[in-house]
Amino acid sequence: MARTLLMAIPHRVGALKKALNILSKHDVNLKKIESRPSKIGTSLYDFVVDVEKEVPQQKLDSAVNELKKLDAANVITYLGGSNIPWFPRKISDLDKFNQTVLSAGSELESDHPGFNDAEYRKRRLKIAENALQFKHGSAIPHVEYTKGELEAWKQVYNKLTTLYPTHACSQLNYVLPMLQQNCGYSENQIPQLQDIHNFLKDTTGFRLRPVAGLLSSRDFLNGLAFRVFHSTQYIRHESSPLYTPEPDVCHELLGHVPLFADPDFADFSQEIGLASLAASDDDIKRLGTLYWFTVEYGLCKQEGQPKAYGAGLLSSFGELEYCLTDKPEIRPFEPEKVAEQQYPITTYQPVYFMADSFDRAKEQTKAWAAKNMHRPFAIRYNPYTLSVEVLTEARRLIPIAKDLQSKMDALHGAMEKIVALQEQDNRLEFAE
Template sequence: MQVTGPRTVPWFPRHISDLDSFSQKTLDAGAELESDHPGFSDMTYRTRRAAIVENAGTYKFGQEIPRVDYSEDEIKTWGAVYRRLKELFPKHACKEYNQILELLEHNCGYGDDNIPQLEDVSQFLKKCTGFQLRPVAGLLSARDFLNALAFRTFFSTQYIRHHSMPLYTPEPDVVHELMGHAPLLADPDFAELSQQYGLASLGASDSDIVRLATCYWFTVEFGVYRQGEDYKAYGAGLLSSFGEMEWSCAKKAEGEKGPQYLPWNPAVAAEFEYPITEYQPTYFVADSLADATEKLKEFSENQIVRPFRVSYLPYSQSIHTDRLVKRDTYEGA
């Protein structure tokens, strides 16, 4: 009888401290800007970003997240966005978001005159759902970013967009992270949705990582759900963009052009193409955050094929597999 050993799968972290190895694996260097970036020719801005990015490069699991002494101009930029978004939240943001934002204003210094510190927000999230933030220098690969979610860890930038265009950014910045992503990580259903993406990504094939990342785009980034007769935003890309929040959720007059709405179905969404530099032409609509989570769980269990099952052990902050598995060599090793 032929005896075979454990199958080899793509490397994945087994303990939360393994996420330290991601710090130097960003797809961009944080301070390196594209020529069309508003701050490309501003050397003062680029030097400032580089200084903030250093926090991520040296951060290790268990440390306090370094605090940033934001400048007056940076706070003004944050404030301009904050005030504009707050005008829209009561009408277009989901009810969970509005409830949590009030708590963040009371507990973490959210306001138009202050940029919250990642450490304070992270401690708040830990008390609510066990999620935590950690600084990152720039964009991670889809696999690394999703893997971290399995440990209820969200990689967040600390730098802010250029002051010349406060209502626009070509990349994730601290406004997108703290206004878009962080609040709903305090909600149990949304936190479970986010972690489910992470657990499903561990040891998954490259093609399944693409499918999961696409579903993530249509939920955590650009998700809406139906609340009565209205569409409400729960995706970070909508909650941090006043223009697309209105485009996705505002009722359209008869004859007015608007997006297409499809029922949230991960098997369908996973095969969808989407633009990254313009408003989404299609949104997938869940019945609730819990509905979004349950449908993703079913999709992950039935369509993400792996030779093992995983579970997260919160007390040891580690991953358990139900059988022996051999991980491929880590690319960052």
């Protein structure tokens, strides 16, 4: 577990050295140090320091107490105690997840349809390597899919798209033609992640990152906080096109991608992601369950009827049909109940939760997270810098207040103009 200090230090010779000497005196070894101009004033620099996990808490506390007395360090913020997990602060921090993939490439379970196919495993490994080398900002490598892979895609695509008009939510049916037009969605080709990434960035600011295999729940959810979706690039084994025990391009591109082009759904997904940053393991488990019953297996009410929006449903012909029959139980979406619900992972779901709308689900999730997540500080996403700000001090709130003020001014200005135009029209009408 990482522990982090934030020190705002005057921009003068020797000031940082004094602070570092204190840390050294207390045997506080550092893992990482980053600096940036401070938002308090131009004469200060913020130093964000990650402390090595072996450093005893008592020594760290002593060092922090001494630092607080130091004239050279204006503000010392201790970002949590010993149990705050590391979390990405900026979008490029997601590059670290390349090294933490739980399974990748040719590591298949014995019940995987491609387990005994050496060629398939080799192919998977090659595609997974693209993802392992990927860095934020670089182009997602193009994959030339084989004839067999294209055939598997075609079967899945044709089966699913026949069910979408009756079973999928209106958002998917609205977006799919746009994906066909802009990203090459069709029965005859597997769309490229880079084309989808460009499209999503323009519509909702969501981004795709290729991933070599399964990520932990924490890493995967942390990505959503930055409006980043980790997508596999390989496809299921061609011997069983309608079955896959793991995510593949059919699941990602047909199940997930269309919804990320919907602004309300994108915001909802990011809300889950933001709640996951620095969350405890127990909270990650509950958020993972919430994610399961929404982004993967969610239903929403449209014109009084349940429709599917979860990717696990939208990418499975059998379960997409089943979920709208009278066999499963459909309950209203209430985050406090959803987060505690048990679920099977190898069979169709016996229970689904139905949201009134994505916007409403987002508000419910936000309120639930604010009440139930145990993180000792608030976080704000900065869409300009693609980073998160940890709101531990009043000074951090000043830019938010200024931003709010500027938006209120713009709203007020727009209202005044509209009212003036309406009054002018009324006067002209009266004069006629």
